[in-house]
Amino acid sequence: MNIYIGNDCHGRNWEEVAELLKHFGLSNASADDHRQAFENSYAVSFVYDGNEMIGIGRAISDGIFQAAIYNIAVTPRYHGLGIGRIIIEDLLGFVRHCNVILFTHPDKLEFYKHLGFRKMRTGLALYANEAKVEEMGFIE
Numbered sequence: 001m002n003i004y005i006g007n008d009c010h011g012r013n014w015e016e017v018a019e020l021l022k023h024f025g026l027s028n029a030s031a032d033d034h035r036q037a038f039e040n041s042y043a044v045s046f047v048y049d050g051n052e053m054i055g056i057g058r059a060i061s062d063g064i065f066q067a068a069i070y071n072i073a074v075t076p077r078y079h080g081l082g083i084g085r086i087i088i089e090d091l092l093g094f095v096r097h098c099n100v101i102l103f104t105h106p107d108k109l110e111f112y113k114h115l116g117f118r119k120m121r122t123g124l125a126l127y128a129n130e131a132k133v134e135e136m137g138f139i140e
């Protein structure tokens with residue numbers, strides 16, 4: 001592997017970003033909405049093997065106290081090769097001085113716990129699409 005990490009939004013293929021997130025059922029949003037979300041984020045990670053984008057992630061933050069990680073995804077062919085860890089550690093390099101939260105699919109809880117995240121006892125959320133998230137079993 002010839003790994004390169006890009007930490008800005010210049011020249012990214014937003015169609016590929018949208019496809020990757022859609023592939024895992026993480027989002028159906030348009031390429032342009034993802035572009036805006038990444039551009040408005042505090043830190044972004046785009047991981048490449050040569051010219052191929054193989055993983056992405058982003059963190060929003062106030063830069064001082066609080067941060068949240070979103071849109072972590074690795075191309076299926078590259079799963080289990082340490083790319084997910086690279087993305088999380090890269091993003092944490094920008095926000096580890098903050099409290100860092102994230103929410104994920106129940107299947108992925110162990111991945112994040114393995115990387116040091118702890119389950120919150122008092123996390124609450126006001127979702128944009130509450131019915132869908134409730135149906136998915138993510139909220140009580």
Ligand SMILES: CC(C)(COP(=O)(O)OP(=O)(O)OC[C@H]1O[C@@H](n2cnc3c(N)ncnc32)[C@H](O)[C@@H]1OP(=O)(O)O)[C@@H](O)C(=O)NCCC(=O)NCCS
Pocket residue numbers: 024026070071072073074075078079080081082083084085086103104105107108109110111114115
């Ligand atoms: C979750 C995901 C990002 C993990 O990426 P990955 O590149 O396969 O993971 P890595 O190879 O970097 O794994 C890092 C470590 O976590 C461990 N790990 C990976 N998946 C795990 C799991 N489901 N449960 C427990 N540990 C796990 C690995 O064994 C590895 O341990 P090590 O570094 O001590 O050897 C990837 O599976 C993915 O893109 N899934 C689909 C999208 C998704 O669900 N994203 C999360 C939504 S927020």
